[in-house]
Amino acid sequence: MYELNLVFNVIISAIIVIQSALCLPINSLFFRIDSNASVFESGDGMYTVIWSTSLPGTGYVTYNYEGEEYTVKDEKNAALRTEDTVHSVRIPKEHLDHNTYTYHSQHIATRRAYVAVKGRTVSSGPVEFKGYSGQDEIRALVISDIHENPGNAAKAVGCFEEEPDLIIMNGDEVSLMTEDYKFKQVLQYAYRFSRGEIPVLYTRGNHENRGEYSSDAVDIFKTTTGGLYYVCNYGPVQFLCLDSGEDKKDSDWTYSGLVDYTSYIAEETEWMRSLELDDDAQYRICVAHIPHLKNRYGNDWSQLLADRGIDLFVGGHKHRINFEFNEKDGAPYYQMLDGGKNGDDRYIATMLTIKEGQIDVVCYDNNKELRGEHTYYFDGSADNQAG
Ligand SMILES: [Fe+2]
Numbered sequence: 001m002y003e004l005n006l007v008f009n010v011i012i013s014a015i016i017v018i019q020s021a022l023c024l025p026i027n028s029l030f031f032r033i034d035s036n037a038s039v040f041e042s043g044d045g046m047y048t049v050i051w052s053t054s055l056p057g058t059g060y061v062t063y064n065y066e067g068e069e070y071t072v073k074d075e076k077n078a079a080l081r082t083e084d085t086v087h088s089v090r091i092p093k094e095h096l097d098h099n100t101y102t103y104h105s106q107h108i109a110t111r112r113a114y115v116a117v118k119g120r121t122v123s124s125g126p127v128e129f130k131g132y133s134g135q136d137e138i139r140a141l142v143i144s145d146i147h148e149n150p151g152n153a154a155k156a157v158g159c160f161e162e163e164p165d166l167i168i169m170n171g172d173e174v175s176l177m178t179e180d181y182k183f184k185q186v187l188q189y190a191y192r193f194s195r196g197e198i199p200v201l202y203t204r205g206n207h208e209n210r211g212e213y214s215s216d217a218v219d220i221f222k223t224t225t226g227g228l229y230y231v232c233n234y235g236p237v238q239f240l241c242l243d244s245g246e247d248k249k250d251s252d253w254t255y256s257g258l259v260d261y262t263s264y265i266a267e268e269t270e271w272m273r274s275l276e277l278d279d280d281a282q283y284r285i286c287v288a289h290i291p292h293l294k295n296r297y298g299n300d301w302s303q304l305l306a307d308r309g310i311d312l313f314v315g316g317h318k319h320r321i322n323f324e325f326n327e328k329d330g331a332p333y334y335q336m337l338d339g340g341k342n343g344d345d346r347y348i349a350t351m352l353t354i355k356e357g358q359i360d361v362v363c364y365d366n367n368k369e370l371r372g373e374h375t376y377y378f379d380g381s382a383d384n385q386a387g
Pocket of ligand 1: 172205206207289316317318
């Protein structure tokens with residue numbers, strides 16, 4: 001019986017391989033990079049470079065560092081990933097900062113035991129990446145809640161005269177993860193605002209927790225925490241980037257009884273408690289989509305952030321600007337909610353300028369209207385000028 005099965009499998013494999021090889025010249029014509037790469041923070045002093053192609057294939061990044069040539073491959077447990085159209089490679093930050101990288105993918109039409117049908121390879125041009133270079137002012141562009149309207153977001157971002165040093169994409173950039181191309185939209189937005197040249201801090205919004213591709217998308221980042229939460233540094237700033245989960249209980253009808261954020265958030269909370277934060281960081285900023293921190297699936301993140309010495313919490317989700325000292329939760333840190341999608345035809349983008357013991361906040365909408373200005377001083381005072 002075993003021999004019969006083996007013969008049958010060999011015949012099927014041979015048919016698939018021959019068919020795939022015959023179609024390869026035409027299929028390969030359609031193989032292209034459909035979302036350019038962005039460089040995402042992913043914790044542990046690492047970046048994850050992520051891009052996508054129109055058809056499945058391999059992914060790898062090449063660069064030179066200290067006289068050596070590097071080729072870093074998208075692999076899992078030693079096997080190159082070939083069945084996905086989204087490709088990700090994790091690289092030490094010091095290798096990419098102030099360096100040039102190129103990314104490549106080869107079309108893999110069929111992969112069986114002992115044989116694979118391979119198509120053409122596509123490559124990006126060289127991309128010059130900027131990291132922290134000791135500048136006195138650090139500008140972080142915050143774009144949350146795009147909700148699939150990048151045009152308005154781009155108009156709002158266009159109001160800022162200065163270029164950002166990093167991008168904070170604080171969730172709900174798309175409204176559902178029901179198809180794999182939805183994550184490609186996140187990638188396209190990340191590239192649109194970063195050009196792959198500056199770091200992107202991405203957190204998952206509640207809408208990006210919905211749909212059968214939500215956990216697949218998180219796996220792409222290859223964090224070591226087991227979820228999309230991590231700590232990263234940019235010069236004197238330490239960012240604690242959290243996955244705040246959903247905005248409803250696991251038992252809500254929305255999820256058909258098929259989610260377990262209670263366990264996921266409990267693990268994340270334990271991780272936050274055990275974190276060794278950087279004592280030398282001058283500013284500690286927590287970034288998470290949902291600002292309701294007092295009760296995250298039964299966990300008091302508000303107190304925990306206060307205990308961990310967070311200076312400023314940056315949230316989204318509410319679709320309106322809010323600057324406040326988060327006293328009502330008994331937590332002595334500032335809170336800022338950026339606007340994002342603000343009504344049907346408005347989008348509010350926010351720029352944080354971090355310098356000399358203060359953080360200046362400026363918010364513009366897509367009609368070029370100044371929607372808010374605020375300064376957080378880290379001597380315990382705040383100056384709310386508008387908004
Ligand atoms: Fe949200």
